[in-house]
Structures are given as C-alpha cells and as structure tokens.
Amino acid sequence: MLSGSVCFVIMSKMPYFCPAKRFYSAFGSFVIECYYPKLFTMLKKYQAIDAQLFVENRQRLAAQLPEGAIAILTANDESPRSADGFHPFRQNSDLFYLTGIDQEDTILVLFPSCPQKEWREVLFIRPTDEHIAVWEGHKYTKEEARTASGIQKIIWADEFDTNLPNMMYLAESCYLNTNEHTRMRTRVLDHDHRFALEMRQRYPLHTFRRLAPILHRLRAVKSEAEINLMRQAIAITGAAFRRVLQFVQPGVAEYEVEAEVLHTYIRQRATGPAYGSIIASGKNACVLHYVANNQTCENGDLLLMDFGAEYANYAADLTRTIPVNGKFSPRQKAVYEAVLCVLKAARQMLKPGVLLDDYHREVGLIMEKELIGLGLLDAEAVANQKPNEMPLYKKYFMHGTSHFLGLDVHDVGLKHLPIEAGMVFTCEPGIYIPEEGIGIRIENDIVVMPIGQDNIDLMDEAHIPMEVDEIEALMQR
Numbered sequence: 001m002l003s004g005s006v007c008f009v010i011m012s013k014m015p016y017f018c019p020a021k022r023f024y025s026a027f028g029s030f031v032i033e034c035y036y037p038k039l040f041t042m043l044k045k046y047q048a049i050d051a052q053l054f055v056e057n058r059q060r061l062a063a064q065l066p067e068g069a070i071a072i073l074t075a076n077d078e079s080p081r082s083a084d085g086f087h088p089f090r091q092n093s094d095l096f097y098l099t100g101i102d103q104e105d106t107i108l109v110l111f112p113s114c115p116q117k118e119w120r121e122v123l124f125i126r127p128t129d130e131h132i133a134v135w136e137g138h139k140y141t142k143e144e145a146r147t148a149s150g151i152q153k154i155i156w157a158d159e160f161d162t163n164l165p166n167m168m169y170l171a172e173s174c175y176l177n178t179n180e181h182t183r184m185r186t187r188v189l190d191h192d193h194r195f196a197l198e199m200r201q202r203y204p205l206h207t208f209r210r211l212a213p214i215l216h217r218l219r220a221v222k223s224e225a226e227i228n229l230m231r232q233a234i235a236i237t238g239a240a241f242r243r244v245l246q247f248v249q250p251g252v253a254e255y256e257v258e259a260e261v262l263h264t265y266i267r268q269r270a271t272g273p274a275y276g277s278i279i280a281s282g283k284n285a286c287v288l289h290y291v292a293n294n295q296t297c298e299n300g301d302l303l304l305m306d307f308g309a310e311y312a313n314y315a316a317d318l319t320r321t322i323p324v325n326g327k328f329s330p331r332q333k334a335v336y337e338a339v340l341c342v343l344k345a346a347r348q349m350l351k352p353g354v355l356l357d358d359y360h361r362e363v364g365l366i367m368e369k370e371l372i373g374l375g376l377l378d379a380e381a382v383a384n385q386k387p388n389e390m391p392l393y394k395k396y397f398m399h400g401t402s403h404f405l406g407l408d409v410h411d412v413g414l415k416h417l418p419i420e421a422g423m424v425f426t427c428e429p430g431i432y433i434p435e436e437g438i439g440i441r442i443e444n445d446i447v448v449m450p451i452g453q454d455n456i457d458l459m460d461e462a463h464i465p466m467e468v469d470e471i472e473a474l475m476q477r
C-alpha cells in the first residue's frame, strides 16, 4: 500500500473489529476494515516490522545454499495444553527470522537456484475464510503475507502437498530444520522434526542436509533492525523495573511483584515474558531457577528479579537485585558492588576474536579477586588451586557469565567460534551466599562492537537503574 494512504477493504459480512484502530463498523450486511500504512499487518500486539529485515535474512541464507539445494522450514505447532486448550502460539524463531510471518501452518520454501524463477521463494500460509475470521479472528490474506515477508509467491498451505513434488523433482539436496539447541532436552517431536522424518521417507534418494548450523551462525549476528526490536523489548523491561522500584516494600509477595512486571509488559505491547520471571527474595535468590514466586518479601532481605519482555518475538533479559526496604545493608552493598565491578569489566571483554570459553575463564579470575575481597575465598587457597580442578569461585558463582540473546532468550550461536561484532550477549555475574541469605545477580544485554569501539550496553542506553545510589533514591517514597 502507498505510504500515507488509507484503504478500506470489504472483508466479510460479519461485524468486524479493526485490529489497527479498534474501528467497529457494520454497513448493512457489509463490514469495512480500515488499514493504515505500517500497521498493515499488525495481527499481533507489536507494530508491523519492515519486511526488508526478512528479505535480507533470506538473502543471507540463500548465499549459503549450494546449487540445486532447496530449503524448507515449517511453523511451530499450536501446542496442546489440556482438554481442548492450547498454549499461546509462538512462531518458530527460524521461520520468523526468515519471513516475519507470525502464524501457524506456515511453510517457507527457498530454492535460490530453481530454474523456474518464481519458485525461488515460496510461502505457504494457512487459508482463511469467514468462519475462521469469526471464531479465531483475522488471519493473513495473501497480500498481507506478501507485505509482511517480502515474498511474492504466496500459496494456501492446503496446496503444499500438490506443489511439493514439482519442487523436489528439480532439487538435488534438501535442507531441513530441526531444533538443535544444545541445551534442549525433550521427547516431544516438533513440527520441523516430524516433517524431516516424513520427507526422508517420501524422498529416500535425495540428499538431506542440516539447516541448523547455518541458521545458528546467521542468527547470532544481529542487524540494526533486530537490535532496534531488542531495544523495544528492553525499554518495556526497564519500564517494568521502574514500576517495581515504586512498588516493593516489606510485606509484598513475590507474585505481586511478578504481577506488576506483567502489567507493564502487556500495557506496552509486549507479547508477554520472554521466559519465566524469577522473583526471588532472601535466600530464594540462591536457587538459580527459582520460579515459584510465592513468598513474602521481608524487611532486611534482598529481592533478586530476573525478567525480560518479549517484543515482536525478540527477548530482553534483565536481572536486578534490590533491598526490600529500600536501603542496602553495608554487607549487601559490598557484595552488590563486587558483582557490579565484575559486570563492568566483563561487558567490555566480549570482543571480536575472543572465544567464549576464554572469556568465561577470564571473568572467573576477576570474580575470584572480588570473592577474596569479600572474605569468601582465601587468597592462599586460590593461589594453590590445581588447574584441572573446579575453580573455588564456582562455590559462589556457579553459572556462566554470558549467553547469546535474540529471538530466544538463550539464543542460538556457535559457541566454539570466535565472537563477532553485531552479536548480542547477556552479561550476568552473580554471587550467591546461602549461609548469609544473600543472592545477587546483575544482568545487562550487550551488543558487541568492532575492536576500537566500546560495546553497547543496551540496559545503560535505556537508562535502567543499576547503581546502588540510583536504586535507593528511586525506592524512597
């Protein structure tokens, strides 16, 4: 659609709420839907994304595919929840990365060397009709899918099976996607996995190849458009933290704090949390994956909060630790400053050419010094550590410092290859002392910049409070 124009489209014979502007209208038996530029495909809470991002992502993938290769990716399932209910739909991150299409029953076919030009990029989308519009709401029209993805050839998904043989006939090798996240353990076969099994049976003489390593490498380096989407997720997360600073006081429950966070997310167009929020007071903060969030925040305790919004399928990942009563005790402050010191050093150590393993070792050495300073480790014992034994600092800092961040909170990336500019990592040192009821983690999201330039701390850029004085001042009522 032309920029600045407003288009009225007769959509169906049923009354219809316009998703772009809450515009309700029934003209006789016809209904009018109004669209605005940019909001053209706002089928979700977030604003429509410029399709150029997805066009370029497909070009990057196409450049990696050899002559005669076809790549096919499928949408996530609508995951059953219980009885006749489903979990909220979450698009497959790879399919989203390549298409921007945020809807079930979507299939992308990329065949860059296909002799028939119009078949080089094909998108199959779920057919929609009046019945579906009434019961489930608006689904992408072909024109909307074209605008959202930049793909010209859009076909209804129920025609996929009739088109597949023609495409496979022309292809030598077939690249399929499976979830190869190294931390994933599940007995549930996802849609891509089932599709791969079917395809191997149906085309036993084709060569099948893995898309995952290619996509992990591509997705790890973020474009400016992606970083801007992450900035939005981070801005919403920062707003949630500021709200919490006004809310927390002795006697509030962890789940009430969680509710404040969710309130901000939804009001500000986040889809929801990018992962289960950790709202851990007192010694609960020493349980790394604490998500019960059911205790009362007590006077004198700290409150560790690890939460992040998901905006347009991109994740923020923030951790802040605050005093429940608004003032750090001297010991809490000392431990907090030690964690902060490690974070400030570590976030500039994520530089192009560095290996993540080496980075983690170096951060461990900085943490070691801080723990000695806090009287938690003995300097002599540290000096006498054996290189092949578990380092002593791991008693108080037992997790990694950084992970990839992007469309997934623990995003994909090739961990054994050197860091590159444009990658986004978290930086999240922590010190956990259960015997003192203290667990402190601070987590910011960092864009790796070329050598010679400072990395960008997206949390600093968004002015998310982190210093002791700032936090104490904002908690004053």
Ligand code: GLY
Binding pocket: 275, 306, 307, 317, 403, 409, 428, 443
């Ligand atoms: N919230 C998950 C993490 O920090 O890795």
Ligand code: MN
Binding pocket: 306, 307, 317, 318, 319, 443
């Ligand atoms: Mn986190």
Ligand code: MN
Binding pocket: 317, 403, 426, 428, 443
């Ligand atoms: Mn994290």
